[in-house]
Amino acid sequence: MTASHPPDILCIGSVLWDIIGRSDQSMRQGSDMPGRITRLPGGVALNIGMALSRFGLAPALLSAVGRDPEGDELITACAVRGLITDFIYRSDDLPTDRYMAVEGANGLIAAIADAHSLEAAGDKILGPLSDGRLPQPFTGAVALDGNLTIDLLSQMAESPLLARADLRVAPASPGKALRLGPFVKAGRGTLYVNLEEAGLLCQAEFTDSRAAATGLLTRGAARxxxxxxxxxxxxxxxDSMLTETPPPVHVTRVTGAGDTFMAAHIAAERSGIRAEQALHRALEATALYVSGETRI
Structure with missing residues (x-):
């Protein structure tokens, strides 16, 4: 999709192919089960962008995608889903990234994210923020994922190019949670983390989300x-703390659930509704997604 006007939100981070093996039976390490293997457009930034598009926003992707057949196919798939791809850095010598996961009825069994090309591209993906292709400074919303290098994330936490942006940050996975450290230190943005990721950032164990939120705020997080x-x-x-329990559902998929929650919450807040209702809408949208009732 080509931009005809400034995007509503920038999604910065991983844009890749998700290769997901799913079984409707419970699994453990070493299990060999029948199931289905699918390949879908994925990556945290792309998952968030696709969800934002479903919620009526016009997201643009800032990422790295190879100039290989897989990359060409991925760019086409993004455009079909309503995402602006004009600002993606296309590399001649880096392959398109991939993510592979195995899921059972009992949740995610294992996953490997190969985002080496995104990391190698470095600050080249941020070119549109400084070369005039995007408004300077960018004052819209920015959804940022932790698949970028710690050096680049540190740069972005302090960058004047993003000083007026509504910055939303997620670590991508528990293994990359510590990459959000610069945003905690700088007191910038809204951080989206799960309980495990919060514990890693605070070097502590938390029993619930309220305790984890308190711990992060104590360490300097803005929101x-x-x-x-x-x-x-x-x-x-x-100044405030809101807590709500998600609706109970039968879980049929987990990959992308956190990205759906983040996108739904951003979209709700950008629409101007109250904080309590925004959290409620995000939890409802995520419940629909994990139950399989929302199309990817």
Whole structure:
């Protein structure tokens, strides 16, 4: 999709192919089960962008995609889904990234994210923010994922190019949670983390999302959204704290659930509704997604 006007939101981070193996039976390490293997457009930034598009926003992607057949196919798939792809950095010598996961009836069994090309591209993906292709400074919303290098994330936490943006940040996975450290230190943006990721950032163990939110705010975070699977989620800043329990559902998929929650919450807040209703809408949208009732 080509931009005819400034995008509503920038989605910065991983844009890749998701290869997901799913079984409707419970699994453990070493299990060999019948199931289905699918390949879908994915990556945290892209998942958030696709969800935002479903919620009526016009998101633009800032990422790295190879000039290989897989990359060409991925760019086409993004455009078909209503995403602006004009600003993606296309590399001649880096392959298109991939993510592989195995899911059972009992949730995610294992996953590997190969985002080496995104990391190698570095600050080249941010070119549109400084070369005039996007408004300077950008004053809209920015959804940023932790698949970028710690050096680049540190740069973005302090960048004057994003000083007036509504910055929303997610770590991409528990293994990359510590990459959000610069945003905690700088007191910038809204951080979207699960209970495990909050614990890693605070070097502590938390029993619930309220305790985790308090811990992150104490360490300097400006605003946090902490989820805990089917248990209560919390949105907090130094002046307020809201908690709500997600609706109970039968879980049929988990990959992309956190991205759907983040997108739904951003879209709700950008529409101007109250904080309590925004959290409620995000939890409802995520419940529909994990139950399989929302199309990818």
């Amino acid at each position: 946090v959204v902490v989820t805990d699977g089917s248990k209560p989620a919390t949105v907090a800043d130094p």
